[in-house]
Amino acid sequence: MFYRESGDFKTSYAADQQTFPIRFDRIVVALILVCAFLVVPFFINDYWEKSILLPFLVWSLAALGLNILTGYCGQVSLGTGGFMAVGAYACYKLTTGFPDLNIIFVILLSGGITALVGIIFGLPSLRIKGFYLAVATLASQFFLVWLFNKVPWFYNYSASGQITMPERSVFGTAVTGSAATPSATYLFSLLFVVVFAFIARNLTRGRLGRSWMAIRDMDIAAEIIGVPPLQAKLSAFAVSSFYIGLSGALFFGVYLGAVEPTEAFGIDKSFLVLFMIIIGGLGSIFGSFVGAAFMVLLPVLFKNIMVGGFGWPTDMVQHFIFMLVGGLIMFFLIVEPHGLAQLWRVTKEKLRLWPFPH
Amino acid sequence: MSPMILNTIEVMLNGLMTGVMYSLVALGFVLIFKASGIFNYAQGVMALFAALTLVGFQSGQIPFSHLINVVFGTDYHNWGPGMNAFLAILLTMAVMVLLAWLVERLVLRHLVNQEPIILFMATIGLAFFMEGLGDMMWGANIKVLDIGLPSGGSFWWEDVTRVWATEGSEYYGMYIDVLDVWAAGIAIVLVIALTLFSQYTKTGRALRAVADDHQAALTVGISLRTIWIVVWSIAGFVALVAGIMWGSKSGIQFSLSLIALKALPVLILGGFTSIPGAIVGGLIIGVGEKLFEFAIGPLIGGATENWFAYVLALMFLMFRPQGLYGDKIIERV
16 A cells, blocks of 8 residues: 555656655665664674674675676676685785775775676687586686685785785774674675665666676677677676675675685585575566575574574584575475566565555 | 606596596486486486485485484484395485486476576576485485495506516506496496487487477377486486496595586587587596696696686687587577
């Protein structure tokens, strides 16, 4: 009853194009943002930061990036882990090489470097597509991780081969390193996620986004009507890698603080992000967040219920979660192949009409 | 011959053997892809699951004993001393057929006419599920698989090759694992059997008909559901063989399911739709990565086997996007 426009009267293009055409949606989103920025930081503790909020933010940024490439431009990539590693190592080299550079610029620059690497590994997409491209991106995944393991320059010749983030601060508040408080790291990551989600939303409905979608839907037809595939595909790779690089830098710098490439950026991470966007919904910004929430929160939830509630041993709960996640992936594909975002879209349509059936 | 050349030959031979193992996994992919157009990501996990089940039967474990013990507070682990390898293999095969039936009944049937990418995702879900199921049923510890296949270096071959080296040079003969030779032999038998099956039996012909054109096959009265169950059972059988071979080679552990990823470049080289392609692709990758590691690996830090196959596949795709034996890709708008 409350969930509808009062009639379909739009008098300007701006009104027609707005992201949240329904007032109820706008209020809810505004409330969530206010809550996230002004309420959560006062209540956040170490547990919520490390196991729920930070992973959620970092992975949703990665999911956003992959969704731009896979969901909007139709190029399946299994190299996400490798690109996150590029972001993380760029962040590490920049912070240690230029200690005076502000951490915000460091992270943005890491994204930029990852974008360049992404363009290089995106070149094969001009010639190969589909599953073949997916396997080709595996090459970037394994090659990049191997590179960071084998070339000592990347980890500053440290004996362990690990990279560790030094302490950096924004406006006098530490956001990385051991002195950073949960609320500082949380707000810092949240800022990046919100700003770049906003940018992604506007990119995807602009000229660039439409050229991506044209390529996704039928690349030959798109080429014939004048969408240059070279520009569209490579820009999708660049933008997507930029996002993934940002999330890699945040993952290393803000969330973990110290990483070892094989473990932190393995092939399982690439699959994890792919699952997020499939479950959330390909080609949907909202879907990236839902998918990330699903894959990050569900295991934590079930772990708490089973280990805490039933007292089951942790390794068995781990297996059970595997079964459950697998089962849910199949279930969602059968019920709604286009992900949770589509489910939400259908619900919205129903809500608009409620309580009348037609 | 100088020891250097002999060493190179040894590396190549071992590469060939590894290549055969890759082909075994790739074969399972090709079978399912040809018959149903599904790219079955779960193939590697199926191999893991089959090997786990086999060891479980062989050693007489009770399935889900861990779960039962936790829920009911009991302490059961084994129902008996186990059974002999042959019986265990038969029982495992029965489990794989049951699995094929369940997959068709519960998942694939509901996903007919979906896009290939969605079916692919469904098999990823299946892979997750089976990984959890396998660990839940039989426990996650690393297991040793021994069904009586010989293993270890071949002394006979060492003696034969020792005399090939030039007089006076220090050379102790080539090392070759007997198990690898067995695996190669079994793989060859398997490929011949599969080829004969698809050429000369009624079911085999129906399989090829479905692969050619689903709807035409339906109109002449071939049951798509039966065919899918058959195909998934065969893929289960191939997975079992691959699981036995890899399991006896390096123990049964989670990394077994990752060889599925190694099979992907093999498929790309050979083409997704060709059985000979899977074999040749496997051999090329096997020999290529061993030779590269031997010749260039030490110069750039080693462990190049991790990525060489993928980069090779990538280079290859630039020139021939459909693979060695794949059908030519024709695109229409």
